[in-house]
Amino acid sequence: MDNIAGTKSSLTWAVHISVALLVCLWLFPTVGLFVSSFRTADQISASGWWKSLFPSEQNLVLRTKAPGEQVQEGELFVIEGNLFADNDENTAATISVWGTSSRAIADYTAGDEADMGDDGRITVQPNGDYRLVNDVEFSGRRGERVFVTAETPPAFTLDNYQQVLLSGNSTDSMAKAFFNTLTVTIPATIIPIVVAAFAAYALAWMDFPGRALLIACVVGLLVVPLQLALIPLLRLHLGIGIGKGYLGVWLAHTGFGLPLAIYLLRNYMVGLPRDIIENAKVDGATDFQIFTKIILPLSFPALASFAIFQFLWTWNDLLVAKVFLIDATGETTVMTNQIVELLGTRGGNWEILATAAFVSIAVPLVVFFAMQRYLVRGLLAGSVK
Amino acid sequence: MKKTLFAGVGGLALSAGMATAGGHLMFNPGEGEFNWASFEDFAANNDYSGQQITVFGPWLGPDQEAVEKVLAYFAAATGADVRYTGSDSFEQQIMVDAEAGSAPNVAVFPQPGLAADLAARGFLTPLGEDTASWMAANYAAGQSWVDLGTYKDESGNSQFFGFAYKADVKSLVWYVPENFEDAGYEVPETMEELKALTDQMVADGETPWCIGLGSGGATGWPATDWVEDLLLRTQPPAVYDGWVTNEIPFTDPRIVAAIDEFGYFARNDDYVAGGAGAVASTDFRDSPKGLFSSPPQCYMHRQASFIPAFFPEGTEVGLDADFFYFPAYAEKDLGSPVLGAGTLWAITNDAPVAHGLIDFMQTPIAHELWMAQEGGGFLTPYTGANADVYVTDVRRALGEVLTNATTFRFDGSDLMPGGVGAGSFWTGMVDYAGGKPAADVAAEIQSSWDSLK
Numbered sequence: 107m108d109n110i111a112g113t114k115s116s117l118t119w120a121v122h123i124s125v126a127l128l129v130c131l132w133l134f135p136t137v138g139l140f141v142s143s144f145r146t147a148d149q150i151s152a153s154g155w156w157k158s159l160f161p162s163e164q165n166l167v168l169r170t171k172a173p174g175e176q177v178q179e180g181e182l183f184v185i186e187g188n189l190f191a192d193n194d195e196n197t198a199a200t201i202s203v204w205g206t207s208s209r210a211i212a213d214y215t216a217g218d219e220a221d222m223g224d225d226g227r228i229t230v231q232p233n234g235d236y237r238l239v240n241d242v243e244f245s246g247r248r249g250e251r252v253f254v255t256a257e258t259p260p261a262f263t264l265d266n267y268q269q270v271l272l273s274g275n276s277t278d279s280m281a282k283a284f285f286n287t288l289t290v291t292i293p294a295t296i297i298p299i300v301v302a303a304f305a306a307y308a309l310a311w312m313d314f315p316g317r318a319l320l321i322a323c324v325v326g327l328l329v330v331p332l333q334l335a336l337i338p339l340l341r342l343h344l345g346i347g348i349g350k351g352y353l354g355v356w357l358a359h360t361g362f363g364l365p366l367a368i369y370l371l372r373n374y375m376v377g378l379p380r381d382i383i384e385n386a387k388v389d390g391a392t393d394f395q396i397f398t399k400i401i402l403p404l405s406f407p408a409l410a411s412f413a414i415f416q417f418l419w420t421w422n423d424l425l426v427a428k429v430f431l432i433d434a435t436g437e438t439t440v441m442t443n444q445i446v447e448l449l450g451t452r453g454g455n456w457e458i459l460a461t462a463a464f465v466s467i468a469v470p471l472v473v474f475f476a477m478q479r480y481l482v483r484g485l486l487a488g489s490v491k
Numbered sequence: 492m493k494k495t496l497f498a499g500v501g502g503l504a505l506s507a508g509m510a511t512a513g514g515h516l517m518f519n520p521g522e523g524e525f526n527w528a529s530f531e532d533f534a535a536n537n538d539y540s541g542q543q544i545t546v547f548g549p550w551l552g553p554d555q556e557a558v559e560k561v562l563a564y565f566a567a568a569t570g571a572d573v574r575y576t577g578s579d580s581f582e583q584q585i586m587v588d589a590e591a592g593s594a595p596n597v598a599v600f601p602q603p604g605l606a607a608d609l610a611a612r613g614f615l616t617p618l619g620e621d622t623a624s625w626m627a628a629n630y631a632a633g634q635s636w637v638d639l640g641t642y643k644d645e646s647g648n649s650q651f652f653g654f655a656y657k658a659d660v661k662s663l664v665w666y667v668p669e670n671f672e673d674a675g676y677e678v679p680e681t682m683e684e685l686k687a688l689t690d691q692m693v694a695d696g697e698t699p700w701c702i703g704l705g706s707g708g709a710t711g712w713p714a715t716d717w718v719e720d721l722l723l724r725t726q727p728p729a730v731y732d733g734w735v736t737n738e739i740p741f742t743d744p745r746i747v748a749a750i751d752e753f754g755y756f757a758r759n760d761d762y763v764a765g766g767a768g769a770v771a772s773t774d775f776r777d778s779p780k781g782l783f784s785s786p787p788q789c790y791m792h793r794q795a796s797f798i799p800a801f802f803p804e805g806t807e808v809g810l811d812a813d814f815f816y817f818p819a820y821a822e823k824d825l826g827s828p829v830l831g832a833g834t835l836w837a838i839t840n841d842a843p844v845a846h847g848l849i850d851f852m853q854t855p856i857a858h859e860l861w862m863a864q865e866g867g868g869f870l871t872p873y874t875g876a877n878a879d880v881y882v883t884d885v886r887r888a889l890g891e892v893l894t895n896a897t898t899f900r901f902d903g904s905d906l907m908p909g910g911v912g913a914g915s916f917w918t919g920m921v922d923y924a925g926g927k928p929a930a931d932v933a934a935e936i937q938s939s940w941d942s943l944k
Contacts (some may be wrong), residue, residue: 166788208786254785335589344591429587433593434547445580446578447577448551449551455552
């Protein structure tokens, strides 16, 4: 044990580097998702999020105004405007070269005039202003295509957040899903903690035959995947008349959460000083009094750390909610399900997904930062003596 | 006294229900070129007021809005309370619900294979001979639609379970007309011309095709559509039918030749944007965007009728982008085969109102109401619906491909057992695109099919 101090000092740099690496590993995708949530679908598919932070050279296909907007100036028919403004593009871009055919997109430099034969003559300025003139009247439904190569400054949009949070029908369902999620999460966090605290005290400090076997069973249940129980449990719920609904999902979360909760809390409570409990017993305290007056206040870090776990797990849960809660009427949808639905039938709406992810992260972040000082203490106190 | 009171309350509730439902109807009954007579007939003969019907399907987003608008008319006509829910994991969820006994009244199956599974385990309710014969008589290529919805029940008898409503056409090539114009290319009428055009583009220094097989867990499916389409263009339909039931094995030279036909396009670095190596890794949703880039990364993209949903924002189909029929060989004389797919509505939890909904789908108005909407890309093989109500000319043209097909065949991978059609066939095609010989790929798929038997 003497050499631990020495090893520690020589390896701190390794610890620091691996911590830094882990933090980067976790932060990198999160930052990417965050940046993507401010970009449009077309921007996301056109370039990586890291490129969006710097000005970039882009090839764009833009259209002049439709022939319906032409004006006559003497002999000439003229269409004037700004390519970027007409196409709802970033107006701060600067055109370097441009063309009028998909096969020759860089034939002219900004300021040049291009002759398109029967379709007239067009001049494009660096800022996107254009002037299209012809001797005969323009016809057709659509404007001319102009292919430009432009230096575009970074552009971000709040439209995604607006769509997720404020737009018409998604607002109602998002707000409803938010409260549904709270309705699921809060009882599904409190019930297992209450049950597990009692059980953990009994397993830690009360002597009864078969206690060790019971603890072994609880530890054994930790490794049983919950997917195994989904269909039998749902059948049971339907059979005894609970059906799909909040009660069913609370019970399911409680059941799936209990093994870990009991294990965690029992380990913590076993570590509490025996003297205190024996003193209390000598003074005539009952088990219930010891539990409420001594054990519970002392176990607060462990209770808090498990509460964080259970809260995050139920908040992010999709599987259990889909099986036990969301019925065919669709009245009881939760946030995670709502986010998946925002992806669309064929899963193409990445910008909405990124945005919705950040919206749903908000509450867990608040919970985590409010209680994080208990997290490590509760975990370590249970495992290391 | 009590009875009249109840009747009065019932009537009030009904009229209130009608009033709220009426507020959501997008077209007022009686307006436009719809078959309103069929709506009123149906409303007069069906009354399910106060009954709830749950419908569960794969559609989300705009598709969901569209189907809800159609179902609102069923609610208005019958007084039933219709609830639609969508899920992206429909396939898993319907299994869980059916197993546990909490199934919705009506489920919308995107794949016949899954419906057949549930039918064989006794979870579906037969729709009856009348419905089947109605479909055979009123749908273009009606019998093939009936076959698609006919499965063996628990005791092994074939019964009609799945009502096809909403179809996709797959034999389409999308292109940008103005790019064709700039380069002086013509839309090909035959497969020979298509291959000549492909070579012409390469000779001009351009890249003809955008092909992307990526689709998350379903990566590879776009290639199965290619192979099916090419099989229909190189062999008679009987070969195709034998192939999807495995009477003709994957290792048959005719099937291997069809896979190699796909390789003709997809395994040539000059033909595909990004080179042959990019085919398997490009996402199918991103792949059509190459048509619209500057300069164009490619000129043609073969994909089903739903793909305009993934064109860049603001693309107007019919002007900015258009499609042509994926042509057949002139020399082979196999007619104009069309490959398609459709969703099947089946009753998973029997109730009179569920049969009422299936009856509603046999009215022209049920089809026309969705034809007139942008969302969902609805097409119908029902010849009794008025094609004038299609929301765009392009949609009408797509509908005509469906109603004019001389040979119509369903997506074969959907008809094969799940382990092949949604498993080894997909992964096999990814291997093939990566350079594995067609014969080896075919042998692997066949052995996976054998192991399922």
